[in-house]
């Protein structure tokens with residue numbers, strides 16, 4: 001099979017490229033090698049893959065890719081912080097870049113399948129909570145007065161008991177809260193009405209694994225925690241450190257993509273998450289154990305207005321696609337942060353502006 005992978009030089013894309021090459025697929029990658037992401041050419045680029053180092057905004061497709069049968073579209077500038085710093089560039093790269101890809105792809109005669117990297121950021125804070133005591137449903141809103149008193153959970157509006165997060169499903173309405181999430185939603189929308197081939201949007205929760213860039217100024221929480229622990233620094237956690245997140249192992253993304261490329265039928269949107277909540281403190285312990293260090297996080301209390309208490313996805317559809325459960329963080333941490341994993345530390349203090357959850 002002949003495949004075009006955009007963003008194939010990035011963290012997730014490079015794993016998909018490796019897996020596709022191992023399957024004997026003929027792979028071409030388009031990647032701008034964005035300087036903020038790649039201060040230098042990554043050393044994992046492959047000699048058996050054709051790379052076109054171009055930005056999708058200016059890419060002139062070679063005639064050799066006109067017979068591709070599948071497109072895996074991962075190219076995007078990431079990071080909430082970066083998107084707030086350079087919104088025009090992020091919107092332009094992600095949306096116009098995708099629109100150009102769609103325009104070109106709509107003319108391809110052999111195209112059988114398109115897979116698009118979506119993101120949980122499109123859900124914004126559209127999480128539901130349910131009270132285990134009285135059953136009342138609520139959103140994740142928290143009162144300033146509760147937070148100021150160290151009551152960090154989401155409390156039931158009916159009986160004031162602690163409410164529990166309901167894993168978010170693909171049917172939740174997108175409601176991005178910031179520019180990056182909005183650009184990811186626009187990438188999805190660019191494929192509305194695309195009729196040349198079926199399109200599957202894989203909405204990733206936060207991803208971890210080998211080649212994750214740690215502590216690079218745009219780092220996700222998991223990368224930031226790992227960056228600190230790897231260098232022996234004590235993570236500083238807001239609130240009580242018991243916030244829950246749902247991290248997905250990069251190997252599960254690869255497995256989902258391969259499953260679709262190999263002909264599995266998939267709905268148009270699939271949440272790619274673990275479905276297993278992990279508290280920040282638990283994550284610190286699992287990562288520290290993988291690195292063989294005994295650093296424990298410091299709970300600094302306080303809170304940041306607007307932070308979501310918990311995030312959790314429902315992986316029921318993914319489970320069908322994989323034919324198994326997704327990897328749980330406590331198992332994946334050993335794979336991702338164990339002695340054989342490779343991570344990239346780029347700078348150390350530059351991430352100070354990245355605010356969420358860690359102090």
Ligand SMILES: NC(=O)c1ccc[n+]([C@@H]2O[C@H](COP(=O)([O-])OP(=O)(O)OC[C@H]3O[C@@H](n4cnc5c(N)ncnc54)[C@H](O)[C@@H]3O)[C@@H](O)[C@H]2O)c1
Nearest residue numbers: 007010011012031032033034055056075076097119204207
């Ligand atoms: N990493 C996560 O936790 C996560 C979570 C949800 C969704 N995603 C999505 O998954 C995809 C891959 O993310 P990643 O973590 O591997 O990011 P990454 O930054 O490591 O890789 C993205 C790659 O795309 C390239 N790129 C960016 N804009 C481009 C453009 N206009 N034209 C050509 N190439 C371009 C970059 O050079 C980079 O190599 C992205 O679409 C991202 O939005 C990632």
Ligand SMILES: [Zn+2]
Nearest residue numbers: 131134156159
């Ligand atoms: Zn209640």
